[in-house]
Amino acid sequence: MLKDAIDLSAVRRVLVIKLRHHGDVLLSSPVLSVLKNHAPHAEIDALVYHDTREMLSGHPQLSELFTIDRQWKKLGPLGQLRAEWQLLSRLRARQYDLVVHLTNHNRGAWLVRLLQPRWAVAAIGHFGKFLSRGFSHLYPEIAGNRRHTVEIHLDALRRLGIQPSDKERRLQLAIPEAAREAVRAKLAAKGVSGRYVLVHPTSRWLFKSWPVERMAAVIDGLTAAGDCVVLSAAPDAAELAMVADIQARLKRPVVSLAGELTLKQLGALIDDAELLFGVDSVPMHMAAALQTPCVALFGPSGDIEWGPWQVAHRVLTSDMPCRPCGKDGCGGGWRSECLVRIEEPQVLQAITELRREVGQPAS
Incomplete structure (x- = not known):
């Protein structure tokens, strides 16, 4: 037995506390669930960066969500100090018995x-020290x-004496009904009313992205087989340029909602998709989090540490001894050869196999 387990x-x-990027914050969501399940009388709060708040907002076990805005630094020294002090005062008023710090952040x-x-x-x-x-x-x-990362x-929590069950380790992402209605209206306006495959070809770190010509070839393979394909991307200039390049190479046009969605709306789009490829x-x-089957390409990042969690999926990598290196492309050149070596037929085969696994009919 753990000698210094806490008295729940x-x-x-x-x-x-999880002060990292969007995906990291979402992967912390099971911590809230486990804490509430093992201490149902307790109030569970979270502190994240303001731009990542939608990854936890609406979490069924969350009492209060506090945020740090990275834009505070633009307020000047006095303005930033005032904002920081206001946050500290609000946190102090909560009189926490336990703080779980999940980031290597001072x-x-x-x-x-x-x-x-x-x-x-x-x-x-x-x-x-x-x-x-x-x-x-x-x-x-x-x-x-x-x-x-979830584990x-x-x-x-295990260090505190709390042992989570398998069911408690599920990711949680709340999608408001308004977001679902907005996305369905956007799709209907573009002629999409039934099943679709969602392709999200970009990452905020572009060295994680697959070559545009290969992405276009896979999309052509899907549409040739009769699939309805929808594209998505963040409203970032580089990501939108990549999507435009992909669209220019397609043999058949596809629907795009790239740059048009909030994070919650993107969640709604993913939730209604047959599967996600990206x-x-x-x-x-x-x-x-939404239990949408997915096929994901991994290059320099670690698929064991960051792969799809507790969902039907296929992860594709290439057999290179240097991966995962975690670097921004080979030699820092923003082009990852381990991604380039993944070929289009591998992706289409993975999609076919995943559909068979989850019982989805082929198009």
Whole structure:
């Protein structure tokens, strides 16, 4: 038995801190579920960056969602200090008994020092001696593409004496009905009323993206077989340019909602899709949360650490001894040879196999 397990009956309020990107935040959602399931009397709050808030907003186990806006730095030193102080005051008013810090980020460690909860947990080795002393519990982080990020997050709770069940480890992503209605209206306006395959070819990190000519060839393969294909992408100039390049190469036009959707609307689009095809990016994690089957291409990032979680899927990689390197393309050149080596027939075969697995009829 764990000798220093915490007394959950004494936990009234918990703060979960995850100051990273969208996908990382979504992969922390099971932590909220497990905490609430094991301490149903407790209020579970979260602190994330403001632009990632939609990954947790509406989570059924969440009491309050606090955010740090990265735009505060544009307010000037006094304005930023005022915003930071207001946040600290709101957090202090919650009087947390437990803080779960899931990021190797000094800001969260400083908050632990300032909030002074009875218990606090974080991974070993990310902070200096002074900040580390603010934590009552530290746990070893198994990195290097050997353990999924969800399990690494849940290791924080295991260190406290909380053992999650398999069912508790599901991702959670809440989609408002208004977002669903908006997306269905957009699709209807473009003539889409039935089944569709969603292709999200881009990532905010473009070195994770597949060559446009290969993406276009797969889309042509799908439409030749009778599939309705819908394209999506973030409203980023580089991503929209990539989608436009793909569209220019297609033999048959497809519907595109690239740049037209909010994050919640993108979730609604994914939820209604037959399956998602794309690369290692946040839509893949959203598909996992919504139980939409997905085919994902992985290059320099680790598929064991970041792959689709608890959903029917296929992950395609190439057999290169240097992957996953985590670098921004080979030699830092923003072109990942491990992605280029994946070929179109492999993708189409993976889609066929996944459809067979989940019992979807071929087009």
